[in-house]
Amino acid sequence: MKLTSLLTISAAAVASVSAFAIDLNGQVPFADLGEEIPGGSHIQHCSNPRTDKVEIKRVCLEPYPPVPGGVLHFEAEGIIKERIEEGAYIRVDVIYNKYIRLIRNQKFDFCENVKKAEADVECPIEEGPLNITKDVELPKEIPPGTFIVTAYLHKKDDSLITCLHTVVSFKR
Numbered sequence: 001m002k003l004t005s006l007l008t009i010s011a012a013a014v015a016s017v018s019a020f021a022i023d024l025n026g027q028v029p030f031a032d033l034g035e036e037i038p039g040g041s042h043i044q045h046c047s048n049p050r051t052d053k054v055e056i057k058r059v060c061l062e063p064y065p066p067v068p069g070g071v072l073h074f075e076a077e078g079i080i081k082e083r084i085e086e087g088a089y090i091r092v093d094v095i096y097n098k099y100i101r102l103i104r105n106q107k108f109d110f111c112e113n114v115k116k117a118e119a120d121v122e123c124p125i126e127e128g129p130l131n132i133t134k135d136v137e138l139p140k141e142i143p144p145g146t147f148i149v150t151a152y153l154h155k156k157d158d159s160l161i162t163c164l165h166t167v168v169s170f171k172r
């Protein structure tokens with residue numbers, strides 16, 4: 001099952017989409033999840049957008065919800081407020097069907113994954129507006145069910161660039 005690669009992709013997508021990070025000193029409890037990001041992708045902030053080092057204006061996922069075995073078209077529009085350099089990393093939590101913790105606080109190198117995603121973005125990512133467009137082929141082995149994904153993007157010095165959270169359900 002290519003679930004791990006899917007999750008890496010979605011984590012990289014969530015974060016690179018973003019390339020967006022927070023600067024909270026702790027984590028916001030889920031009850032305090034922030035506003036949904038415009039664009040219909042059902043991605044929420046779990047950091048304070050005002051102190052984030054990226055501003056995510058819009059994230060679109062087509063189709064929504066994504067279809068296993070199909071192509072997911074991903075579009076994000078944002079503004080990088082602070083240069084993102086080598087050493088930046090993503091921490092990911094994934095919960096499957098409410099109780100199964102598939103991934104707990106796993107670290108991924110951000111720049112490496114951005115490169116692998118071949119979305120025409122490379123580190124260092126300079127300050128300024130940034131749009132990312134990418135078609136991703138989803139493995140057809142993705143099991144039906146609900147995935148709760150939380151991704152924290154950090155700078156090398158551990159400060160938070162942004163935190164994004166989403167709940168996505170795959171149907172059979």
Ligand SMILES: *[C@@H]1O[C@H](CO)[C@@H](O)[C@H](O)[C@H]1NC(C)=O
Nearest residue numbers: 076077078128129130131132
């Ligand atoms: C990003 O996309 C928006 C909406 O399509 C567009 O208005 C804007 O000019 C684009 N920005 C860049 C940096 O390409």
